[in-house]
Amino acid sequence: MNSQKIANSSFYKNRYLYSFTGTDIFYFWRMIPKRIQFTLYIILIFIVFFSCQNPKKNTAKITNDKAKIEKTIHAADLFYKNKKFDSAFYFYNKARTKCNPNKDAKSYVYCMYYMSEIQQNHEDFIGSTITAKETIPYLNKIKDPNQVWNIYSVLGRNYYYTYDYPTAIYYYSKAFVLKVDRINTLEAKNNIAAIYLDQGKYNKALKIFLSISKEKLVLQNPIYYSKILDYIGICYLKLKNSKALTFFKKSIQINSATKHEEGLGKTYYNLAEYHHNNKALSMMYAKLSYKNHTLSGNTNDRLLALKFIIENTVSPSEIKENALLYIKENHRIYAFRQKAKNQFAKMKYDSKREKDENLKLKAQKIKNELQLEKQESKNIISYIIIILASCLIVFVYYYLTARNNRQKIEATYQSETRISKKLHDELANDIYHTLAFVENRNLSAEENRNYLLKKLDDIYSRTSDLSKKNIPTLSNQNFTISLKEMISGFSTSKINLLINGLDEISWDQLDEMKKVSVYRIIQELLVNMKKHSDATLVAISLQKGNNTIIINYTDNGKGIDSNKMVHKNGLHNIENRIRAIKGEVEIGSDFGKGFKVLIKFPA
Template sequence: MSKKIRNLFHKKIIFFCLLTCGVILAVYFSLKFSAPKKLPLSYSKSDPLPEIKQTLKKAHAFWDNERSDSAYFYFNKTRLLCEPKENYADYYVESLNYIAEILQRHGDYNEVETTLVKAFPYLDKTTNVKYAVNAYTFMAYNYHSTFDYEKALYYHKKALKKAFSTFRKSRIISEIAFIYMEQGRYQEAIDLLEPIAWLNIEDKITPSNTAFQRTAKLYNLGLSYLYLGGHKQEAFDCFNESLKVALTLNDDYELITCYYAFYKYYKKYNNPELKKINIEKAYYYAKKSNSKSYEISMLGYLIEADNAANSKNHFKAYSRMLDSLTVSRKKAKNQFADIIYNSQKDKGENLELKNLKVENELKLQRQKNRSYISYVVISFSLFILLFLIYHITSKSKREKNDAIFKSEMRISNQLDNELNLNIFQTLLFVQNNDLENKENKEMLLNNLNIIYSKTRNISRENSKIPTDERYLTVLKEMISEYKTENVNIILNGFDTISWNSIDKNKKIILYRILQELLFNMKKSDSSSLVSIIVKETGKKIAIQYTDNSSEINSENNILEKRLQNVENRIKTIKGTLNFDTALEKAFKINFSFPI
């Protein structure tokens, strides 16, 4: 027995090792062939730097000529050429900064934020801090335009930390002070501007910006004094100096804000005549600079500053200009939307052309990989199938051998329990009695007949049960064997059942159940009448077994032990079992199962 166990154990180890090896090989080949391979690009990619510079030059040319739509197209094209972005970070970030400024001028603030966010990861890779300063500054302008002053301050302060030149720092400080003014924090704005406003801080890169920045700082400081109050002379001095500097610039656009500042000043200090004169000048320079938005704004203030008669005419002009500006802005917005769409379309077409050949090669490689994977999967599946066939066959053999062993042990125990005593008594009888005596000879024959009957019964109990047309006959014969002179068995309904329509396994189980019940009845040796009724109800077979056994309801009730096999057999065919415990001098059991 131990040798068989060792052999079985060794076989399991061998097949487990084979299965493990098969799984490892399958996983290895699957990973090898399914892993994406880096295919060499079949096209030669030249250095894009010359094209980047040429495209950026065109963008700046359109920008200088105030053709923002064309400038946007070429700045966007420059951005697309900067691949990889790490190698061309300066051009990439510069293009995004200009794109953000163009979008900002057209009021597309959401797109500005999206554009600048793309630039942030590459700010530290640029060779000049101006790119980072510009990116943070444009983001601050964007939040300022949407009235999110706290975020605007946050990005202005980030720009201030990055700024290197004194001029650039002073410009950012002026922007921060302007936001403080918007928030009503006038004293904080004054504290920032007072140390730098009167200084002539030079822009060494673009000297012309020096005077522009100085007039802006004086303008902001003057407004802060004006709004805070109590600084009438200081405000006037700032506005006056700002105007003097602006007059030297020969720039009509700067003069608009200077005269507008004096309009605000004389309005607060209640000088209607000078208030009107200064807003008229502001309106004049707005028209001269062809700034429609400023022209409409200044005309609105002029309506308030002029007399009633003139204000009526101003209002008519104001309405016409406002309608015209709305229409022109709508057209410009639509044209700009077309430019953005075309730029995005151009991006898609470029990417498609660049990757078309590579995609075709990838498709071919994927097809090869799929073929390899298919071979591996088929081989592995066959291996698993063969292993399962072997495993199921081995398991079936083991179960069959176990069943045979259990059957043999059960028959052996049954023979030992039921025949051992009879054989022993018969042998003693032969030894101790004269067999020539007629009575002794008859008694010996009677004992041998009892042994033969018990042996035959055991044989029949364990013999194969026919389930064909002979089933009913065999079933009745088995039942009749338990009928004796003292036990009468009544059968009812057996001939009304269509036994051929019942499953073979269920007929065998029914046979064994009735055999078990009758065996228990015979063993108790207290029954004289047995009734077995079979009915077909719907799609079920119902059996009622009754006997007048007196042992069932005794104190030493062994019902559960004796009928455990019956209950187990019923459950295997999804049947139900009920005991009638109300009877005092009889045993009754009802069970049914589906056909």
């Protein structure tokens, strides 16, 4: 049955396609009202006119956009320099949404790098990784290899902080194939050695740190040099070599001279661990570490030093005091970072949503501009093709519309003819005989009245049957099939329909009215979904409880504001049908959160 319908449909489509002749075009062009013909002529004149315009007028706009991006980046840099990271993130994000990464990859990657740095500093390592990886498709457009290395460095640190050491080493190692500054290569070696240190490969890490300590660039940078000395001291400490103390002391001297509080805090902590057998000396260094980390604002290492103090304190009152301080600080830091993560994620989401709304228009506009720049000499030919295609579409539209109207008129005529013949052949004679019976019989007799009522009832029943000829039957045998066919008719490439439990209900036990109500209610819900909701996923679940049938409808469309919900025709019809079969209906929806309907009625 279905295959026959499909075959017939294909036949008519092909017939429309191949019976389209030049005579038909001329005929239907004459059928178009002269007012519409004039409008088409005006449109064609404007298209030809604008095709001759010089596209260079867009150059000023492009230059202006570039200036706005640079101004926004400059504002972001100032906020970043002043450690106002939330404002810096906002302006970097604003600038990157205005960038076209295919044309201005440098600005785009620059903004994304600092955004990922800010997320990393707030320990949003997953968010930072996602941001940094968005730049990878455009790194081959960057001429400065140091800028490319910045992205790899951020990714390496993210994977290091999340203990994915092999991937971290992979991104750090990319510095060795890039022609970057020597300091970036040394930083990569330093980071790889730090991973070996965490992995317990102390000799391997020590070898790299010792080689870095001899570099001229490192010796000229006191802060960096003290950091390397500290790492060398840690390696010796782990190897239980007394040389560790020499390197720690030298690092202390350099950091004290430069007043580098963060470096002092790290080295004092290492000395506290080194002197773990001397409780008094160990606690002194731990407290110095805590003090310097507090001054430098390094919260993570400050908490680490406080934890060391708690673990090595003997006095119960001091332990309690420090433990409460640790819990309070840890909670404050967690809350602050969580708030920052959510804030940065929301900024990116809002800008992405705004960008997506205009993406299609901008993409088409950019594509047209590129075509104008590259194929200026072919503009006239291109517009002629467009004009011809537009005319062809108009002609085809009117041709198909006219043919469809003719078919509708023909179908209406055939239907009216059939109904007229049915009325004449089946009802006219019966009505005539009934009239004759009324004229010739005494209706006061009960037998004659009963006969007349029986004849009228029969005529009414046959008239009712005739009016329902075009209504699909929902008998026990074909109800499930009809319902499935109706539901599947709403499934498209953009709408995924899921139905569950349809075959598990014994429909033959329901009366005809309930089956018709179920059919029409589901049809009404799907029609409303297709018209209004923009849903991509629809789920319909049917199940039978204790003498009750439950229908649960859910879609992921845009929904309706429950406070402003107005029960218009569709919802009103559903409620009326449910009440007619003594059922209940619950409609739940919030704007942007989909649409849900729960229906219950007695089986």
